[in-house]
Amino acid sequence: MNFDVAAIRDQFPILKREIDGKPLVYLDNAATTQKPQCVIDALVNYYSTCNSNVHRGAHRLADEATGRFEAARDIVKDFINASKREEVIWTTGTTEGINIVANGLGQLLSTGDEVITTGMEHHANLVTWQQACKASGAILRTVPVTDEGELDQVAYESMLNERTRFVALTQVSNALGTVNPVKAMTAKAKAVGARVLVDGAQGAAHGWANVQDIGCDFYVFSGHKLYGPMGIGILWGRESVLENWPVWRTGGEMIASVTLQDATWNVLPYRFEAGTPNVADAIALGEAIRWFTSLDQDAVMAHEKALLDHATALAEQFEGLTIVGTAKNKIGVLSFILDHGHPADIGFLLDRQGIAVRTGDHCAQPLMARFNVPGTARASFALYNTLEEVDALFVALKKVRTMLA
Known part of the structure; x- marks a missing residue:
């Protein structure tokens, strides 16, 4: 070593x-990590050399900005071991990623459906599901925490049943540092047909963001806890799930066509990326990941x-x-x-x-x-x-x- x-x-x-x-x-550092000079330089370089909106420009700066922006998406794709770059969605951070999923879930749940989260979640991975359940009439259940600060796996298994539609759990507790067995818990949830979201805000910075190995349907994390900038994050979703997941935010970029009466949505990943993206911080997050994975x-x-x-x-x-x-x-x-x-x-x-x-x-x-x-x-x-x-x-x-x- x-x-x-x-x-x-x-x-x-x-x-x-x-x-x-x-x-x-x-x-x-669990609140936010500091940034290496290369990440700071990436921000300054973007604003100094090719600041422009992406994707739709007909000039050199827009082409360069788009190239860097999409190259950063590829870096994230490799970092989390996603199958396709289209599965990588830019967000403002973990909280927005969870909200995108929860808003869609609220439209898919029915009265009597069950959602499971845990007693050690950050509010962002608890309150969102509370609201989704209230909106749909679903039931929210929470896995208890032991005296040692671990999730009660026996209780978790007893909660899973044919009514379980979704499980949301943290990979690592921000308050205690507990590392949860998310791969095993995901497999048990999938066995009853449930979708799974893993909050990787604390896990990604330790190189534990291998989404194919975990087996989950959604994975979220923030750049600023991974030596990158604030205001940028990632929602990864399995392509087969994202293609049919209800959109949350609407506006520019996420549409395919618009009339005065209706609209259709863009292809992945853009259908979930409404509005002008945070180009500079996305590029800098790519640099942070490049730096981190070089160690x-x-x-x-x-x-x-x-x-x-x-x-x-x-x-x-x-x-x-x-x-x-x-x-x-x-x-x-x-x-x-x-x-x-x-x-x-x-x-x-x-x-x-x-x-x-x-x-x-x-x-x-x-x-x-x-x-x-x-x-x-x-x-x-x-x-x-x-x-x-x-x-x-x-x-x-x-x-x-x-x-x-």
């Missing part, structure tokens, strides 16, 4: 920042595991600290509470020492209620973090606990 974390860090300009005279220790993935995973193992060992020895979420299979997320102090106070005092973490309910209020906590402090690690930064977190937490006692 070949992984030089110092060389990686040199590619991220923001990591050279200081906060109140202290080196920035950025541990909020030794085994070495990256080993490095991130070492960060989590070290953080977990220090947390288990830390007086007054309780880890929330102790699943056997986790990514680099350490969610915790202290016996003294609200998570918001912990985050504020860590920030004064240059350490950035996330605090609150992490858009997972039902999950926080399951563990009977108002929220947690969450340190989340990425490939550019170091063991020394993990040590710095716990040195800072000792000061925090003293101040809050």
Whole structure:
């Protein structure tokens, strides 16, 4: 394995920042990752050299912009192992991708149909299905979460039946770091004839976006959690499903023909891409994926595991600290509470020492209620973090606990 974390860090300009005279220790990667210089350069280059709307222009700039835009789609197609580029749909992010699917599902469900999601979902993968079920008269069921922060697989299997039409589940919990067995859960759902959507917002950044291996019908993720820009994301859907899925947004680009009384829809993927697309960020996401996949993935995973193992060992020895979420299979997320102090106070005092973490309910209020906590402090690690930064977190937490006692 070949992984030089110092060389990686040199590619991220923001990591050279200081906060109140202290080196920035950025541990909020589950919320958004920082961007390497090549991604920033891709944005600047597009706006500097070929800024233009795509697909319909009759001039050189439009041709160049279209070429780069569609080349980025091909990069995504290869990254997620999609069968066809037409299955790759640009969105503003994971949330919009889920909403596109949920809006269509709401038109397909009937009274008495059942939709299954889980008790550890981000609100984006819960509230959407609540609304789809309310609109259609379908029943929403949720897989419970164990004390360790894992999905109860026995309960899940008992929920599946001939009325199950759809299953939506997260690949990785943003709040706990739990890695769910989405391939096995998808297979069980497909056995009863259900469609499956996997929320890959946290999984894609770890190279786990192989849609053919998972076997799902839809997969969604955001660029900004994969070292790319904000405001861009991907909805992948199986061609045979997308061809007959109801559209949500209408307007330019997604139509084939329009009269004053009616319209017909464009071919895939454009029938789901209404309006002017986010060309620059799509190109930059392609560059982020190119950069990410150029790394030794085994070495990256080993490095991130070492960060989590070290953080977990220090947390288990830390007086007054309780880890929330102790699943056997986790990514680099350490969610915790202290016996003294609200998570918001912990985050504020860590920030004064240059350490950035996330605090609150992490858009997972039902999950926080399951563990009977108002929220947690969450340190989340990425490939550019170091063991020394993990040590710095716990040195800072000792000061925090003293101040809050």
